Each structure stands twice: as structure tokens, then as C-alpha cells.
Amino acid sequence: MNTLQLKNVTKIYNNSVNALNNVSVTVNQGEFIAVMGQSGSGKSTLLQIAGLLDVCTSGEVIINGEDVSRFDKNKLADVRMKSLGFVFQAFHLNSHLKLYENIMVPMLINDKFKSKSEMQDRATELIETVGLTHRKDHYPSELSGGEQQRVAIARAMANDPDFILADEPTGNLDSKNELMIFEELKNLSRSGKGVLVVSHNDAVIDFADKIYIMKDGVLEEKQNEN
Numbered sequence: 001m002n003t004l005q006l007k008n009v010t011k012i013y014n015n016s017v018n019a020l021n022n023v024s025v026t027v028n029q030g031e032f033i034a035v036m037g038q039s040g041s042g043k044s045t046l047l048q049i050a051g052l053l054d055v056c057t058s059g060e061v062i063i064n065g066e067d068v069s070r071f072d073k074n075k076l077a078d079v080r081m082k083s084l085g086f087v088f089q090a091f092h093l094n095s096h097l098k099l100y101e102n103i104m105v106p107m108l109i110n111d112k113f114k115s116k117s118e119m120q121d122r123a124t125e126l127i128e129t130v131g132l133t134h135r136k137d138h139y140p141s142e143l144s145g146g147e148q149q150r151v152a153i154a155r156a157m158a159n160d161p162d163f164i165l166a167d168e169p170t171g172n173l174d175s176k177n178e179l180m181i182f183e184e185l186k187n188l189s190r191s192g193k194g195v196l197v198v199s200h201n202d203a204v205i206d207f208a209d210k211i212y213i214m215k216d217g218v219l220e221e222k223q224n225e226n
Helices: 043-050 073-083 099-109 116-129 145-156 175-190 202-206
Strands: 003-013 017-028 032-036 058-063 084-088 163-167 194-199 210-215 218-222
Touching (some): 003 043, 003 194, 017 043, 017 194, 032 043, 043 163, 043 194, 073 084, 116 145, 145 175, 163 175, 175 194
Parallel strands (some): 032 194, 084 163
Antiparallel strands (some): 003 017, 210 218
């Protein structure tokens, strides 16, 4: 089984600010994990370390049984490309690229794809998965916020990663689109992906298999009553 594990992770900034304090959490294949907490609680730092975008002061980051926390930059980049997909609050779509072209961007550094036509076929498949086939040739400015985030989810899936990491993915959306995005992420967990979402949005509770609360850098599991 694919797993992403943070084990006794501590992150200290400027020799004084303890952003994470001995945090441990495991995301299994097919599991939707939600980390909730107020701004400044440390939850985004947790996601950045889990996504290998930042390094921990102490502890281990274990992906599919391998401690990657001490890898060099090149090896970390390779793990990110193959194993991790990212979804952010700000969609980070290229305004000059069409929908399908935005989804193709992560494939450009993946030698698995031998031609542009292969990339286009993969992008078309992912566009269909998030229900935007009719928008394939549109630009981001022509899409609603919910549609743009669905494009971002499709892009996160471009290289078929084991895990999807989402940082406040509904922060810029209205309540209708919030539920749509959480449902899309839930569908990914049902398909076998490990999904880790950090959010202050209570709506995530209805979709998560496990819920954790982050407060002052300390993570505690919350009993999910669903």
C-alpha cells in the first residue's frame, strides 16, 4: 500500500518560532485526511513539508517506505514529480494557456511522455474526469472559480501521482463550488489516491475519513462522527 508519513516532525523558523512540534500523521492509499486549524496554526507548514516544498528541522518524511527527508534537491524534485500532485487556494493557472495546455504543463518534465500527442491525450482524459470537456479550449479567464479549481485538480493528476496535497482548495470559492471541489477530491481518494487537505472550512468534515486539528504547531486527531 502507498503511504505518505510524517514521523515526529518539528519545524523551527529563525531558531525560535516552533511552527510544527513533534507532528506525526500518515496518509494511506485511498484515504482522505483533513487537517483543520486557524491561520497561523501550522497546517500549511505541515503540507509544505509533506509535499517536499520545505524541509523539517527534525523528524522524517517517509513516502512509500522510503525516508526522503534528507534527499538532495534533484532527488526531491523527482519524488515530487512522480508521487505528489498539488492543489492550491490560488489556482496558479497560466492565463496565456488554454485549459488542456495548463493540464499538460507538469508532463513536460516527465520522460514518460514521448510526444505532445500523448500529453494531449492524457490532458483530454483528465478534462473529462473533472467534467470540463466542453471547456477544453477555453482560457482561465473564461472559467468560473470552481471550474478553474477543477482544472487545477486535473493538472495535479497529470503525472498520475500517488498523493494529492491540497492547501485551502476552497478558499476562493462560494459554498456551492466548495462542495463540488471536496467531492472531486473525495472521488480521487475513492479511486485509490491518498488525499491530504488542509482547510479551515467545516464542509471538509463531511468528506474526510480522518480529521486532525492543528493548534500552535501541535496536531491531534479529532473523532469523526460521520
